[in-house]
Amino acid sequence: MATGERPLSPHLQVYRWQITMLLSITHRITGVGLSVGALVLTYWLAAAAYGPGAFERAQSFLNSWFGILLLLGWTFAIFFHLCNGIRHLFWDAGSGFEMSQVRASGWAVIIASVGLTVLVWAIGFGMMGGA
Amino acid sequence: MGMQSDLARVRHLGSAKEGTHHWWAQRLTAIALVPLSLWFIWQAISLGGLDWVAYKAWISHPANTLLMVMFVVAVFHHMQLGLQVVVEDYVHGEGAKITLLVLNKLLAVLLGGSCILSILKVAFGG
Ligand code: HEM
Numbered sequence: 644m645a646t647g648e649r650p651l652s653p654h655l656q657v658y659r660w661q662i663t664m665l666l667s668i669t670h671r672i673t674g675v676g677l678s679v680g681a682l683v684l685t686y687w688l689a690a691a692a693y694g695p696g697a698f699e700r701a702q703s704f705l706n707s708w709f710g711i712l713l714l715l716g717w718t719f720a721i722f723f724h725l726c727n728g729i730r731h732l733f734w735d736a737g738s739g740f741e742m743s744q745v746r747a748s749g750w751a752v753i754i755a756s757v758g759l760t761v762l763v764w765a766i767g768f769g770m771m772g773g774a
Numbered sequence: 775m776g777m778q779s780d781l782a783r784v785r786h787l788g789s790a791k792e793g794t795h796h797w798w799a800q801r802l803t804a805i806a807l808v809p810l811s812l813w814f815i816w817q818a819i820s821l822g823g824l825d826w827v828a829y830k831a832w833i834s835h836p837a838n839t840l841l842m843v844m845f846v847v848a849v850f851h852h853m854q855l856g857l858q859v860v861v862e863d864y865v866h867g868e869g870a871k872i873t874l875l876v877l878n879k880l881l882a883v884l885l886g887g888s889c890i891l892s893i894l895k896v897a898f899g900g
Pocket of ligand 1: 670671672673674675677678680681721724725726727728729731732800801804805807808811849852853855856857859860
């Protein structure tokens with residue numbers, strides 16, 4: 644197939660950035676990121692099945708600075724993907740297609756996912772520090 | 775008047791030969807994941823600093839065993855469907871595409887299965 648000679652549509656970089664395209668690609672990036680998270684979940688559950696020693700190592704890995712970074716990224720990814728996923732489901736049901744609604748729901752997703760991430764970590768640290 | 779041939783209309787399956795099944799399964803698992811992942815996050819906050827004995831007590835509770843298994847099934851099914859779309863979008867060589875799609879399915883079943891086994895082993899183990 645001679646794909647080289649076909650006319651190309653303008654490349655992505657000629658477009659001005661808009662919230663709609665930012666959220667669209669972030670949904671995909673968080674989907675792939677959460678798939679990496681599923682590997683970490685597999686490791687954590689397997690470590691628990693292996694025994695107390697392995698589980699302790701898994702817990703202290705997740706409590707290291709790198710583990711905390713992963714968990715922080717995972718928390719934001721799941722909240723973003725979840726909120727934006729609900730936005731997708733509303734579209735699938737046929738509502739929210741006006742451009743003004745699409746932008747408003749997009750901002751709502753950003754605010755909600757950042758807010759929920761901060762909230763969960765505040766509760767988490769509160770429980771550890773307060774305990 | 776439709777744009778489809780008679781055969782396509784009879785089969786109702788479209789060019790991917792599987793109709794709306796993939797799309798529908800992706801939405802169903804997404805809906806299931808809304809409550810399940812909120813539940814998991816809520817549980818994970820309190821499990822953060824726990825040791826194995828506390829984990830065993832938690833996972834042995836029947837409601838937690840069941841919900842964890844359901845969460846894992848939904849995550850791996852949804853993930854497999856989602857990654858399939860990503861592969862289909864970006865990988866154009868037929869050989870590489872088929873290889874990755876098969877790998878995606880096998881790994882999802884293997885890893886999802888091992889998660890379930892890990893959950894049940896601690897939940898029912900002595
Ligand atoms: C840890 C769990 C999850 C993983 C690993 C995951 C993974 C993925 C992946 C890889 C995709 C494909 C992305 C794309 O085609 O661009 C996807 C799509 C999608 N996800 Fe998730 N996801 C998870 C949780 C959720 C949750 C909680 C929701 C809640 C609503 C959700 C809703 C969706 C929807 C609606 C799509 C389709 C979007 C579209 O039409 O392009 N996902 N997910």
